[in-house]
Amino acid sequence: MAVGDEDNISAVDDAMEEQEEQDDGYTSSTPTSTLTWISWFCSLPGHEYFCEVTEDFIEDDFNLTGLNSMVPFWKEAMEMVLDVEPDEDAAKIPDVSIVESSAEMLYGLVHQRYILGRAGQQAMLEKYEAGVFGTCPRVYCIGCNVVPCGRSDIPGIDTVKLFCPNCNDIYVPPSSRFQGVDGAFFGTTFPHLFFQNYRESAPAPFWKPPTRGAGSTSPPNPRMSPFSNPNPYGGQKRAAGYVYVPRIYGFKVSERAKCGPRMQWLRLRPESAEELEQVDWRGRWIEDDEFGSEDEDGDDPRMLEDFDDGEGDEDEESESEEEEV
Template sequence: SWISWFCSLPGHDYFCEVQEEFIEDDFNLTGLSSMVPYYREALEMILDIEPEDESATEAEAQVIETSAAILYGLIHQRFILTRQGMQLMMHKYDQVQFGECPRVYCMQTPMLPCSRSDVPCVDTVRLYCPSCRDLYQPPATRYQHLDGAYFGTTFAHLFFSVY
């Protein structure tokens, strides 16, 4: 599926796979159509629905692919705030897939992805340490262009209040 492919790309292992049922529920997508160009086409791409209009130019196809990535990221931001989303992220957290705090006094505390903004293209992803409560740049360069809005400002704090 497109979702599995997207999550398997280099630097996308911070993402969890959003369930199609969540994406298919219009309530969960409220307000996103005005934020993403070619919204309908991008949504169809994410859900592996063949486009009705096959006449997209090469340039339009490129824009639709970019829009699909942005749309998936914004859907992901909402999904990880749900019980199912948090459970998937908890599994990644337990496996220390987001890395450990570099501070010696934190004794290798696992970190979580977050952002200083919920708006796309404002800030890149940061890693939050629950021990020292500080934010860090991901050490690997493959994450340094990942939009922080795809994890949002709420997730890390909500996660630690639930778990």
């Protein structure tokens, strides 16, 4: 037999062996064979917000303090996350999906602690600058990048939300694939600690209204106006301070109306540091005569519905008439 025929036969045998391995579900010497559980978990659809936690961080017992009482099948879940061969006792578990859910909870709770450290925040900073988390849906935030957060540090209470550093509010993720991600896997501390450490990534604390051109009636464009940061330690990005004003036929809607601007005061941003000295610890103007000494002892207990014109009084009168009869 010629040498060329032997090479062809060996090539055919190798191709047949690779096809048999693929049919059996095994793929040798492929990129998927070296894929870890952590990398696989972070690459799933809807898990784009997660960063890969290093195995050294997970193997440190100090970082896992108190988690063994929160995660069922702790040992089996740890072995699955670290890609360790399971023991013989693991075969006694009736359903493997139970261990998978425990491994997901374990990784999520470890992820909550990991992103509070330097390595975790650096990994989340790369995602933040790349726009992986998306932008704020509020129009006047002008596409400010957001970061994931949770409303509770305990799993099973609420799903993940998005925090905007410009308007300081949280929003529901735009895609439904994130509705299955627990908000406790990111926690309530991460977004605020993140912008404390990376102040240059947050909008500037003060907002200076852009100047309009002479004879211009159109609203100013914040992107075209020059910007100088008054506080170099408080942020370097442009602060969007515009607030939406409800109007009916060009007239502003009263704040006491049911459709009035209830949340307007949350969107306001001071123009300079001197304006902060003109308000008290409650955020009220010091020289404003509307708030006198009577209101300083405590907050006004009246609800917003009390501003309705006599609707509550009519109900009380009708109840009193029924009692008299």
